[in-house]
Amino acid sequence: MRAVIPFDATTPKRRLAPVLDAEERTAFAFSMLRDVLAALSRSRFDPTVLSTAPISDSIAAPVHVDDRPLDAVVTDAIAEDVPLAVVMADLPLLTPEALGRLYELDGDVVLAPGRGGGTNAMVVRDSAFATDYHGVSIRDHRRNARDVGLTVAEIDSFRLGADVDEPADLLEVLLHGDGESAAWLASAGFRIETGSGRPKAVRRDRD
Amino acid sequence: MRAVIPFDATTPKRRLAPVLDAEERTAFAFSMLRDVLAALSRSRFDPTVLSTAPISDSIAAPVHVDDRPLDAVVTDAIAEDVPLAVVMADLPLLTPEALGRLYELDGDVVLAPGRGGGTNAMVVRDSAFATDYHGVSIRDHRRNARDVGLTVAEIDSFRLGADVDEPADLLEVLLHGDGESAAWLASAGFRIETGSGRPKAVRRDRD
Numbered sequence: 001m002r003a004v005i006p007f008d009a010t011t012p013k014r015r016l017a018p019v020l021d022a023e024e025r026t027a028f029a030f031s032m033l034r035d036v037l038a039a040l041s042r043s044r045f046d047p048t049v050l051s052t053a054p055i056s057d058s059i060a061a062p063v064h065v066d067d068r069p070l071d072a073v074v075t076d077a078i079a080e081d082v083p084l085a086v087v088m089a090d091l092p093l094l095t096p097e098a099l100g101r102l103y104e105l106d107g108d109v110v111l112a113p114g115r116g117g118g119t120n121a122m123v124v125r126d127s128a129f130a131t132d133y134h135g136v137s138i139r140d141h142r143r144n145a146r147d148v149g150l151t152v153a154e155i156d157s158f159r160l161g162a163d164v165d166e167p168a169d170l171l172e173v174l175l176h177g178d179g180e181s182a183a184w185l186a187s188a189g190f191r192i193e194t195g196s197g198r199p200k201a202v203r204r205d206r207d
Numbered sequence: 208m209r210a211v212i213p214f215d216a217t218t219p220k221r222r223l224a225p226v227l228d229a230e231e232r233t234a235f236a237f238s239m240l241r242d243v244l245a246a247l248s249r250s251r252f253d254p255t256v257l258s259t260a261p262i263s264d265s266i267a268a269p270v271h272v273d274d275r276p277l278d279a280v281v282t283d284a285i286a287e288d289v290p291l292a293v294v295m296a297d298l299p300l301l302t303p304e305a306l307g308r309l310y311e312l313d314g315d316v317v318l319a320p321g322r323g324g325g326t327n328a329m330v331v332r333d334s335a336f337a338t339d340y341h342g343v344s345i346r347d348h349r350r351n352a353r354d355v356g357l358t359v360a361e362i363d364s365f366r367l368g369a370d371v372d373e374p375a376d377l378l379e380v381l382l383h384g385d386g387e388s389a390a391w392l393a394s395a396g397f398r399i400e401t402g403s404g405r406p407k408a409v410r411r412d413r414d
Contacts (some may be wrong), residue, residue: 038259098363113365115383117399117406135401138382156305158320161365175324185334192324194342199324 001103001123003045003085004077005061006070007033009053013090019167019203020188028184030057032164035092035179037061043099045085050077074131091120092173092181093159107153109145112160114140118127120163126150128181170201208310208330210252210292211284212268213277213324214240216260220297226374226410227395237264239371241385242299244268250306252292254398257284281338285331292327293338295321299380299388309367314360316352319367320345327370333357377408 007088012029013020020028035061040047047061049122050073050184066073070082085102087094102112102121109129117136128148132140145152162172164181173182174192185201193202219236220227227235240256244267247254254268256282262270273280285291292309294301309319309328316336319328324343336356339347352359369379371388380389381399392408402408 095363113383116378136382136399136406139399156302156366158365158368159363161368171323175343176320192343192346195305199343 001045001083001085002081003040003047003087004074005033005036005040005047005049005087005089006073007049007051007055007089009051009055009068013165015166016164016170019170024188028181028188029090030059031087031180031184031185032092033059035177036089036094037089037183038179039094039096039099040087042096044103045087045099047087049089052124054147070133071131074133078124078127078131082127083170085123086131087122088114088118088163090163090165091160092179093162093176095159098155098157100161101157102155105153105155106151108150109141110153110155111138111141112155112157112164114161115169116165118163120160121155168200171199174201208252208290208292209288210247210254210294210300211281212240212243212247212254212256212296213280214256214258214262214296216258216262217274220372223371223374225375227379231395232334235388235395236297237266238387238391239299240266240296242388243296243301244386245386246301246303246306247294249303251310252294252306254294256296277340278338281340285334285336285338289334290330290332292328292330293372295325297370297372298327298367299371299386300383302366305362305364305366308364309362312360312362313358315357316348317360317362318345318348319362319364321370322376323372325370327367328362343409353370375407378406381408 003086013025016025049061049063051063052067054065078084108126110123111119112121117138119137119141130144142152173185189204190198190201191204220232223232256268256270258270259270259274261272281293315333316325317330321327324345326344326348337351349359396411397408399406
């Protein structure tokens with residue numbers, strides 16, 4: 001099945017600014033994209049990266065450049081052909097097993113909820129479906145499918161749910177990741193700190 | 208399979224104090240416990256609640272009172288008999304399907320990671336395993352199993368991963384819950400607010 005992976009190559013992961021500078025955010029975003037593509041390469045999905053800008057980094061998938069807003073780009077991809085999977089590029093814990101379950105689930109639309117109301121992946125089998133990635137997208141996607149009479153299934157996956165947007169999300173990568181993103185964070189000095197409160201990812205000064 | 212559900216009946220869910228008073232925290236904790244027991248009742252697990260204090264609320268499972276620390280209580284339950292499941296009481300999104308996958312996974316120890324480094328459920332099939340629920344318990348549980356030569360599997364479940372400790376966690380209940388906990392929050396005035404930032408659960412004043 002065809003899969004598109006939208007990627008912001010222009011100003012990726014801005015909400016990580018408290019802990020990563022712009023160059024680091026770009027490098028880390030590419031690490032996550034490569035982890036996602038590595039999982040996809042061991043799945044039944046055939047990925048194409050839809051990037052907002054040309055990519056110079058080495059990427060193991062075709063890249064199409066399209067700088068329009070996300071919904072416009074995905075709408076065109078759905079109109080082109082279904083079934084289509086849409087997989088976010090910031091899922092460093094993604095596994096071939098989770099993708100296999102996503103592939104196998106029945107439904108005109110299959111949704112993978114992200115923490116905080118997002119939609120981290122979907123499979124669209126009917127071109128009547130319209131995406132709406134703004135706001136509480138999981139709720140809007142359920143409603144959009146229902147409004148045009150489509151069946152909806154949701155996959156129950158921690159790994160598909162773990163998108164990385166904010167500094168607090170980095171803990172999950174250190175705890176559960178074994179790919180390039182986890183290695184990148186470790187080499188950048190991030191460690192798990194366990195004090196009296198909740199554990200968190202903190203950055204130690206390097207020598 | 209026998210399942211124990213540790214429950215703090217004394218001062219439950221203290222980190223929800225910014226949005227719920229003590230009486231409300233107790234009521235909401237019982238709602239979550241009942242949602243967990245409802246999912247268990249449609250699974251192959253046979254639940255017993257291990258409560259820190261006697262329970263007057265109506266609960267559809269046997270209750271044993273034991274006010275010792277969590278690790279001591281669970282250690283005794285493991286010593287008594289294995290296989291044993293340990294399922295946290297604050298998982299309002301739990302489904303029979305997620306429990307079915309937990310039941311089916313092979314491994315001397317099967318772990319369900321929670322957000323933030325916790326261990327929200329486990330199946331223990333070898334009494335050599337020792338729990339350690341303090342700190343980053345998922346990491347400690349992996350190590351404890353490995354140290355005594357046990358195999359470890361982990362289940363990939365958003366719903367098993369979604370324990371409710373802090374006000375930010377309530378959004379997930381409103382978005383994905385269809386049980387008593389979601390209804391309780393709605394009746395207490397909680398709604399999903401979508402402003403310019405991330406969506407969150409906010410409490411509206413009631414008349």
